[in-house]
Amino acid sequence: MKNAAVVIIDMLNDFVTGDLKCERAQHIIPNLKKLIEAARKHSIPVIYSNDAHYPQDIEVVRKWGKHAIKGTKGAEVIPELKPTEKDFIVEKRTYSGFYDTGLDSLLRSLYKGEGVKTVILGGLHTHICVRHTAADAFFRGYRIIIAKDGVETFRQEDHEQGLKYLENVYDAKLMTVDEIIEEMGTKPR
Ligand code: ZN
Numbered sequence: 369m370k371n372a373a374v375v376i377i378d379m380l381n382d383f384v385t386g387d388l389k390c391e392r393a394q395h396i397i398p399n400l401k402k403l404i405e406a407a408r409k410h411s412i413p414v415i416y417s418n419d420a421h422y423p424q425d426i427e428v429v430r431k432w433g434k435h436a437i438k439g440t441k442g443a444e445v446i447p448e449l450k451p452t453e454k455d456f457i458v459e460k461r462t463y464s465g466f467y468d469t470g471l472d473s474l475l476r477s478l479y480k481g482e483g484v485k486t487v488i489l490g491g492l493h494t495h496i497c498v499r500h501t502a503a504d505a506f507f508r509g510y511r512i513i514i515a516k517d518g519v520e521t522f523r524q525e526d527h528e529q530g531l532k533y534l535e536n537v538y539d540a541k542l543m544t545v546d547e548i549i550e551e552m553g554t555k556p557r
């Protein structure tokens with residue numbers, strides 16, 4: 369797992385317990401906590417890709433209604449997965465963590481400018497923000513690992529189809545958090 373980064377997508381109060389609450393998000397919290405802690409231990413960068421909307425954003429106005437408004441409690445990472453000072457937070461205003469954000473240049477600057485080669489994605493939702501972030505990662509040449517027990521969405525069907533799509537279309541490797549952690553520990557980065 370050479371030059372990896374963990375990218376945690378939209379594990380925010382509004383997505384877990386607030387305006388766009390997803391019950392099914394609960395069971396991925398301990399897995400993501402484990403993943404994040406292991407990454408920190410292995411000096412693998414942890415990046416939070418967070419919705420930080422203006423009320424005028426197209427997604428808010430046209431599709432989902434008010435959620436994760438920049439500067440509100442709802443737009444903060446859930447307390448269980450709270451970022452530390454060493455982690456990175458990259459705000460986004462629509463599904464993809466790359467669209468009009470500094471994520472790509474951040475990834476390219478890491479590992480002393482060698483850049484990140486593999487992104488490990490976790491968070492919400494499998495077939496929406498995870499999928500669009502994976503698409504943009506693929507277009508930019510990154511290898512993609514999906515923490516398959518660290519992503520979720522509202523319905524099982526969408527979750528399963530979402531995982532298949534990520535694997536089939538973006539060549540994403542689907543791995544459990546335990547499998548990912550094992551690779552962090554054994555293979556040279
Ligand atoms: Zn949003």
